[in-house]
Amino acid sequence: MATLFFSLIFTAAAAPHDWHHGPPGYHHEGNAYKHVVAISVDGMHGSDVTKWVALSPNSNISKLLQTGYEYTDAWTSAPSDSFPGSLAQFTGATPKTTGPVPKVFVYDETNDYDPTQLFSGGIDPANLPQAFVDGKCQEIYPHQRLRVNTIFEVVHSNGLQTAYADKHPAYDLVRGPSGTGLTVGYFPEIAAVANTVAATIAYDQLHVDAWLDWIKAATPVNTTVFDGPLTTTPALFGGNFQALSVAQKTVGYNNDSQSSFSPAIVRAMSFVDASIGAVVNELAATGLLEDTLIVVASKHGQAPIDRHLYxxxxxxxxxxxxxxxxxxxxxxxxxxxxxxxxxxxxxxxxxxxxxxxxxxxxxxxxxxxxxxxxxxxxxxxxxxxxxxxxxxxxxxxTNSHAKVAEHGGLSSDDRQVACFVSNPRLRKQVFDERVATTQVAPTVLHALGIQTSLLQGAVQEGTQILPGFW
The missing domain is CATH 3.30.1360 (Gyrase A; domain 2)
Structure with missing residues (x-):
């Protein structure tokens, strides 16, 4: 599905402020985490977390929740496409603030040199939309379309290294308007992969392998080097999983009263869980786990969950x-x-x-x-x-019958997503109040001991950090 930016907004939260942990907390501003891992399991609803824990009580996700904060009523952006969903978490703002982007500009695999190749050569400037800048017609990269900065820019501007992986080179956008937000990026082209759960799991494994390399301060082959290579474990790194989203779209949930997990969804969730476990194990092996906040927040959900409604x-x-x-x-x-x-x-x-x-x-x-x-x-x-x-x-x-679910809309199935954070020193807490995924962005900066006032979109919309961190 082509990804288009639109200047739309869902919600603004209360003003950010300093955090002061009570007994269940761990870090105060003077005792910040050294690293944050930010992962989106695209398509994962909050209800999917509940189902997975019930199905696999000894899973890696279940273990993370035992030392973490779970937000059971977290909502992503409206509309809920991948770009606005990503930017919500990385700017602390909604699309009305993060734009503007002309309505016909598309950023996806069509911008690549060769989208039929897994490593497509990156963005071909000849395939970019153009606009007049200072009286001259210029190609406009995705990151140049943002009005406000990203957490990657803020972290990198503080002298720290950053890394990010996603499904198109067009996710260059997380670099922010300055273009300086990433030390390295890793963008294998999802359009070159068959639209099956098995093929997507193999694709997602590339992201996982990159994360494991980054933890070891290594720069994998086929990396886009912006200000690298890496010389240390990035202070902020992450990326996404696509396998669950593909399972939801192509197979869906079981057509029963509980909308239980189909075998395809179980397969995707099992892969995601094992991969998150691999990241945790690598952090532990390198002595970084206790100084790392793990954030799992989905860019978007998927609708419908109930197959009867399709x-x-x-x-x-x-x-x-x-x-x-x-x-x-x-x-x-x-x-x-x-x-x-x-x-x-x-x-x-x-x-x-x-x-x-x-x-x-x-x-x-x-x-x-x-x-x-x-x-x-x-x-x-x-x-x-x-x-x-x-x-x-x-x-x-749509005229296609290849999908049984989709995202991008306004429904609760589209927007009520998984959101939790974990660290060995956190005590288990469940927060049932409604939160927005825009709150992830200032929370990441706070966790790293960086002032949230540097995040322009969060300041404009008054986005506060997530409960449990103040």
Missing amino acids: GTVDPQLITNLTGVPVAFQTSDDIALIFLENAADTATATANLRAHAAEGKIRSVIWGANLTASGFGDPATDPAVPNIIVQPELGIIY
């Missing part, structure tokens, strides 16, 4: 139901509609609502409601759609 609607139908000229529409389990004429918004909205049953539409968000809901104002920001269409839970606006 269905598809031709996205062209949604376009047609507006009854007005549409300039651009992007669709998966949400439709973002940009009209040729903003004056047609009320008419298009009325038409969509009148045909809600036909389009399996749950809600149509527009006008003052769109802005008041925090999605931005299309009158002042061309990256904000005129209309957002939220389908009924489980409905995907």
Whole structure:
């Protein structure tokens, strides 16, 4: 699925402040962690953590939760695509703040020199979108599209090393607008891999191997070196797993009343669990475990969890139901509609609502409601759609039947994600209050003893650190 940036927002949290641990805590600002490992298990819901612990009580994830903080009501960005989900965790802000990005700019495998190759040669400038900068037409790299800095920039600017792995070279974006956020990056191209659980596990193993190398201060082959190679274990490093997301999309959960794990999901979860265990073991073997905070927070969930709810609607139908000229529409389990004429918004909205049953539409968000809901104002920001269409839970606006689930939308299945942190010196705590994954970013800086006031997006949105760290 092409990844597009949109200037949208979900939530802003309370203002950041200094942390003061009570007895269950470990580090104060004067006694910071030396390392943070930030891992996204793409697609993993908070409910998946509960199911996995019940299924595998002696698993590595179960053990991490025994010395960690679990956030059972954590929500990722809206919309919940991979880029905004990543940036939420790495900027402390929502897409309204992290943009702007013109609506038609796509950053994915199409930017590569050769996306058919696992190591694709990186980003080919000729494949990048262009914009006028200081009167000249220039290629715009993903990281140049951000308004605010990332935790990788902040950590690196403090003289510390950083490393990150993800599914496209376009994840260059975590370098932030300065382009200085990463010491090294590792970006094998997921588009070159078959869309099966087995192939994706083999792909994810590359990320795991890179993490294990980084712990040993080694720079793996096929690394993109920005300011390296590594000379020490990075203060901040991480990346993502794709296997669970692929299992959810291609096979899904069991079609039973509990939406229990299918064999494909068990296989993916088993791999993820073993891989996290390998990271923990390597940290222990190198004497770094007690000085490392492990953060697991998913970029996005996947909808639907309940297979009974799955269905598809031709996205062209949604376009047609507006009854007005549409300039651009992007669709998966949400439709973002940009009209040729903003004056047609009320008419298009009325038409969509009148045909809600036909389009399996749950809600149509527009006008003052769109802005008041925090999605931005299309009158002042061309990256904000005129209309957002939220389908009924489980409905995907697509002509493909290759997937039984998708992410990117506004539903709880899309957005209620796994989030927990662990360190041997933490005491088990479960926090049931609602939190946002934007809170991961300032928490990472706090854990490393770096002032959160240096994180621009978190300051703008007043994002506070996660409970348990203050």
